[in-house]
Amino acid sequence: MKHLFGATSCWRIGALCLFITGTVTSRTLAGPKSEIPSPVVPSESKRPRLSTEDIEAAVKAIEEIQAIASKSKKFDAATAQLESVARVATVSRVRVAAVFAISNLYVEQGRHAEAMSALAKLAGGPGRSPDRTERRLKELRKSAAPEQCRIVRRLPDMRVPHQSSGVAIVEGRIYVWSGYSTEGRFQCDRTAVMEVYDPAIDKWTAAASAPGVRNGLGSFVLGGKIYAVGGEQSPSGSFTNTVHRYDPVGDGWKQLKPFPTKAWDPLCVVSCGTAYVMGGRRGYGRTYRHVYAYDAGKDSWSRKADMPKSVMCSGIESCGGKLYVFGGTHKRTEGDNELLRLVQIYNTFNNSWTTERMPRVLQQVKAAGWGGDIWIFANGMRDESSGKFVPCPWVFRYSPAGGKWRRYRLDLPAGQWFGNPVVATNGVAYLTGFVDRGKPQKIAYAVNLRALKLRSPGATSAKTSGGRR
Secondary structure, three states: OHHHHHHHHHHHHHHHHHHHHOOOOOHHHHOOOOOOOOOOOOOHHHOOOOOHHHHHHHHHHHHHHHHHHHHHOOHHHHHHHHHHHHHHOOOHHHHHHHHHHHHHHHHHOOOHHHHHHHHHHHHHOOOOOHHHHHHHHHHHHHHOOHHHHOOEEEOOOOOOOOEOOEEEEEOOEEEEEOOEOOOOOOOOOEOOOEEEEEOOOOEEEEEOOOOOOEEOOEEEEEOOEEEEEEEEEOOOOEEEEEEEEEEOOOOEEEEOOOOOOOOEOOEEEEEOOEEEEEOOEOOOOOEOOOEEEEEOOOOEEEEEOOOOOOOEOOEEEEEOOEEEEEOOEEEEEOOEEEEOOEEEEEEOOOOEEEEEEOOOOEEEEEEEEEOOEEEEEEEEEEOOOOOOEEEOOEEEEEEOOOOEEEEEEOOOOOOEEEOOOOEEEOOEEEEOOEEEOOEEOOOOEEEEHHHHHOOOOEOOOOEOOOOOO
16 A cells, blocks of 8 residues: 555555544555554454544545545555445445545546446445435436446447357457358358457457357356367257367467267356356257366366256356356257246255246346346347247346346347357446347447446346245
């Protein structure tokens, strides 16, 4: 902290934590031990009663942090310290001051959506100041440029279309490779091209092509490297169990030991440093319940407990050591399909499954995690009154902690659906693999989840209905 705020400010910040909580909660806030000795932590009953002067000093210290950060332009470090203060503050006025300082620093950087998100959390939390917070939110909404709070933004076009392809995020960059790439006819020609989108420069660049063309592959990231599993090769009907690893640093591919079975449209996710591949098909016909875990150190696969229902075209994400599989298509034969209204939940710690009921039946489901929640996208949903499938105008937000669902309106261009997994980083979800009237497209969209979160959720059931199994 000394390098950012100086010794005098470090003393004041240390005193600030003492004023707020009755103890110094973080050595990084107080500065090095040689500068500020950490006091003995008092018990709850012995914490000092804060005087008006103490609270005023704490608020003044917060204002000083904001002022120094504005001058030094070291926003991230200051924001992190203020967020720590806001989390531990037991005094309403101090917490409000910290959150307002955070929002002001975001505004200075032109990050209006994040400023509004910080204030929105304050409005619904303890120590809130509803009138003042709402006034500030209205000011921000008026002052923010449209692109800063826009929900959906079209990205520059990709070099070639990619549909039913691999998608991954490494170091904030989005990698898309392989898949169907025919512009004139639907799902015929495949590509091996890989391209990378960098949000910092808003541009797609070329990377080393994949070893061979395929679609319907699974993909995941471990140790900063990208893995591609299975898929369908040319000619159509040629299914594979090959596994390749791509190194973004060296821009090269390496073939690894094969997957235990042929895999087409498998579901892939990483939890606690282990990759899991499950579901999908082995060719035309039924889906499979098999689950495999991958040990990157040994380049080996091990079988885990089977899924309750075999699926493909599901959304999958991990959170807290559990894997969540949303909806999907259960196929008994090639022509016998059932769209599931289930969340299948795998506990990686005890190798067991449970299920929950989803609020709607969704079609072509995708899932991405951000902000402690899982965001579920879908191309279609079953209309409750007619029973017919219609385009899905919603993004669903699922909270694993309480099984709570919310939904938000998402306006994408009519007539288009996306066929690639959705990935998210830094509060933005990336949608690729679009098909328009049967033709794969080069287009891609970014969905601002921070801004979307500020919208009023639409009505869904407060929690999942139906019991756990």
